[in-house]
Amino acid sequence: MEKSPKSFIAAILLCFFLGSIGIHRFYVGKIGTGILQIITFGGLGVWALIDFIMIVIGKFTDSEGRRITA
Template sequence: MTATETPAATGSKSWIAALLLCFFVGSFGVHRFYVGKIGTGILMLVTFGGLGIWTLIDFIMIAIGKFSDKQGNALAR
C-alpha cells in the first residue's frame, strides 16, 4: 500500500452472514435489513426481491465484496 492509498473502513456486519441471508431469504430483503438499509429492505419485501433479479444482483455484489452497510462501510470478512 502506498502513502496515498487508504484502507476502506470495515463495518461490524459480517460478510458471510449477509451472503447466507441473501441466499436463503434474499427475496424478502432480510440481508438489507441486516446491514441497516431499511428502506430498500422494505422495497425488496414488497417486490419479492425485484422478482429475484435484485436479489441475484445483491448476492453477486456481496460475494465479490462490493456490498456495503448503511454507513458505506465494507462488510467484515
C-alpha cells in the first residue's frame, strides 16, 4: 500500500489537540467527515479517540486511501 505524503507527526498532533473538532480530518483531505466531527464534537470524543489510535497504529488513511505512517 502506498504511503501518504501527509506528515504522520502533524496528523497525531492535530488529532490529539484538536481531534474533537476534526482538524486532523481536514488535514488529510477528508472534508465531509471533518465537518461531521465539528458538528458532533468528535463523536463526543469517542470518534477522535478512535482516530488517534488508528493514526498511532498506522491504519489511518488520507482521502485517497494512502496510509499515514511514520
